[in-house]
Amino acid sequence: MGLAFLASVLLLMPLGIALVAAVTFGVALFLQSAYNLTIGEYIVNPWKHIPAATHEGSVLSTMLMGDFGIIKASEPAEQHARWISELGSVFRYRHMFGKPRIFISDPKALLYIHGPGRAYKYPKSTPTRVFLDAVMGEGLISIEGDKHRRQRRIISPAFTNAAVKELQPVMEKHGANLATKIGKIIDGSVDRRKGLVSKTKLQDGETPPDLAVHLHSYKGQVAVVDVLFWASRTALDVIGDAGFNYQFNSLEHGNEDELSEAYNNLMTACMDVDLFQAVTILLSEIPGLNWMRNIPTHRNKTIWSARATSGRYAKSIVARAKAEIAAEAAAAAGIPAGGLKSRRSQASLRTTPSSASLRQRAGHAASVADDSGDDKATNVDDLNPPQPSSRAQSVLTKDAFDDVQTTKSGSLLHRVIRANLAADLRPNERLTDEELEGVPSTFLLAGSETSATQTSWTLRLMAENLDVQERLRAEIMAAKKQHALEGNGAYEGCLLGDVHALPYLECCVKEALRLMTALPSTVREATEDDVVPLSKPYRNSNGKGTFDSVPIPKGHELFTPIAAVGLDTELWGPDAGEYKPERWMNEAKDLPASVKPLPGPGLYSFISGPRNCVGQRFAQTEIKVLLSHMLTNFKFEVVPGWELKQRQMIARRALVIGQEKYGTRMPLIVSRLESSSA
Template structure:
């Protein structure tokens, strides 16, 4: 090395060493600050806590100084640890998040109604790191944004999800449900043919893994293990593509070959695969000076960015075409009384172009494109997941499954007896749907309600207080020290509040001693405690409440009813003997098979097609 090069090399090393030293010093200072804060909260902070009268979880984690009770929560199945603590401490208790930050859990209906009410909902937004995480994946859609922007968007979007509108989508959902059952019949048929030697024994079909193929079935000539989540996810993606913005993904037929469907699959994976390490990074990124953690050039962030570009390009084309079609409907420009649009997004675009809407009230192109992503993910994966849990509950409760099938079969026979009195147009619907009137099936309605109550696809959410507030409770609770009671809770500005959707729906105080058991018949005679709780319509918080409630609730329920009706009429569902499901909350409640984690999230069940005579 020359003297001149050496003279530059040595100072450069010194500068690099200095930068590394400063970085390490900052990391040490940050950790020291957090540790000292945690120690303070465990000791002196406990004396001055406004929540010291609330029963507290006793941590058993040796690393609780750093993680609080967070690791125990993540290690358990969704809501399981919270329910266990609720059974021990009652509906109102507190636990510790990372670095001993306190959180209060409120399984009290009056408290949740207060927090989610129109008067308070925007004072309790999602934490900033959660909104940033969702915006990075979804764009500026209804799920990710907060405050006045959310209020403005929801006002424009709400008419697209009105009950009268969602009913128009019945034929679309029935058609895709029939395509699903046809596909599943073919899959089972191929598996049976493989067993009979018509395919090589080591053949793997789409959506199948070797564990499914190698199960020793009691009836291999008429049954197969099928990953219901794999095929329901593709079906609901096709449904939301068509009713959302008139797109044909053909995911049931072609998997992820469609470029937009492939990009959406990547986005869904990035959003839902929220493991402990990722969650810790997100939580740390809210700390002062650590927001840069969100933008590390890792594989996950790179895939998010690339997929977002694909989605945005497609969304821009979709929205531009819809605008042109709407303007072309009238030579004089837009008119609110022209023919009805065909999709949810087209309705949004039409509403956004209304003449009586002020420029300041309109959604921008970026916001409209954000709705495309949001509609797909919020209306696709959650519905598919909810359906698989409903099938699992029916598979583990064969008596209820048999009763539901009998109800469906009776309705099919009843309508068949009246078919001669129908018009040709009315008869035509039976080409795609087995039952004309799902409202005539009370047990189907109860099964859907009970599956949503017990295993909601989104088990919980978190809110942060923008202002000091006093949250009322539905009753007086005993103080932790046993000296009196309390009937309200002070929530200081900046504190996070855990919204336990699953926990409150499994509360024995509200639902009775069998609250944690699957019992659809409870909906025939709900306990007075449920009625008195004055919960949202449907008597659950699964879809939240108030202005931040799920705008597509009616569509999701209708889709679940239709898919279950088709599936239960066509197949008998059983669990795979010896296979235990491990639930994990990755934004939505998903499942892994114990010992098969490397195969990812799945819901394998044994499907046995029913003979035409039985149906």
């Protein structure tokens, strides 16, 4: 009897806990919403004089979603652009549960909030940090204050123009691989996803939409290709190789690699934040409800498992890079290489890329693969680092290391580790091992999908603007010819010389970043009361008088509408919504005065200040390289009748209307150019 009672209590306990949790959840939600929409909105609101965004909606939807429902239902920046034209560049709106937010696209205000004097006083909002912490742990993107300042100081030098220039040949190798892959898809020998299939094979009893497009009227060899899918794989290969000397080989092998699978799981978790997840994150801010972050949902369990895997890999990747650097230092100090136990570390050392080293690494041959003759992706067991001799280790901490730093290059991670060993750093300024191990994941999560998405939108804009595509192709072809004639040491093995030396390419990439930026927004939270200055006075909500600054009480959130800044007709003029690369041709003369204060000048896609995108030069180089390889081999056209709708999933993605079940993608008609070698 006693046992049966105990058993039934134990069985009922989870049910009881779930019930209590659900009720707490509902009550907390209701109270927060009711407060925000009454006392919060009408009594304590510091922004009553600022025009408010409005939309039609039921009381229930307003209580739940505020104005966020209509923002989410619209394309990225679409609703914001509408409100800007109605209300101006500064207005207020309600986020979920009626939480007040201020929207500011005024350039002076943006530069102030994100600038050196204020950036750390306006950290990412708490829900954003909770979300980032859960998915990627502590890394440059998610940390704040002194911790961030310290990490940024060590990581930034890896991304200087000179450092990125040395990585262009690595990017070119993957650009050439992408062209070969797309060439094979067009031949019909490789399916859109993977494997060998005939061009007309039906899948699951139905013709995939890409195969149903009539291509008879197109010249030469042609196919419908999802350029986002392939750009994603290429970007993963690029960041693995250039970022931390890891060969994903995902263009060839997809997610077969364990780390690549873990990364994809994390990315899916990042991109797909459902309502339950959003509500849980918001509620978990309430004291006493923090446990909500640890509910073992399917999503959370996937994240925990993927993070465990990527953490394991990161340990090995960092240890190997450290050992390689120790070997370099030992060699520079005249210690024989025999001080190292394995020859693998020497094979995988990356010096300033030469054609020999590129050849060695070409065809996805990871250093590890040299031993096995197999070009499959590197496995974590292969990453067991060689141990440097004790003498080499002692050299690593001496000033002699500075010489090594100036003569050797390597992946971004190698550069970070070298910067972390600089003799002039105090011990408390150096990154800990744990922090170094966060670097590969940070590069992966920040630098893969962003570049891929941006590349796919740039190709789409090329397809929509065939005259621009032709003009750009001509510029790239001419540079290619010139490069072949002259050659150039630093760019040996590359299609072109310096991709940043091509003026029209620069304009096309910048214009795509303005019009279709991959990361459409970010949110900040004030840690102290402040007053944000504006570049001009704006009309008060009652139409009487104006305001030229915005009070921001501690704890309040500010929305930075990155995409809307690019679309703001007040800033860019009436043609803001059009793709016009030539507007960048003579920046000093042609850019509107209103956008010149923005970094670049005129480009806000990477925001500004100490929290701006540390990888922006890397991203722009990569996009230019991939674009050059694509345009010298293929022509890109839109598929007639296939309209796209955009979806903000952290990055801006596209779905084909009526084909939503195939997920986010960017299908284009791709035809091989006669001159193509792919």
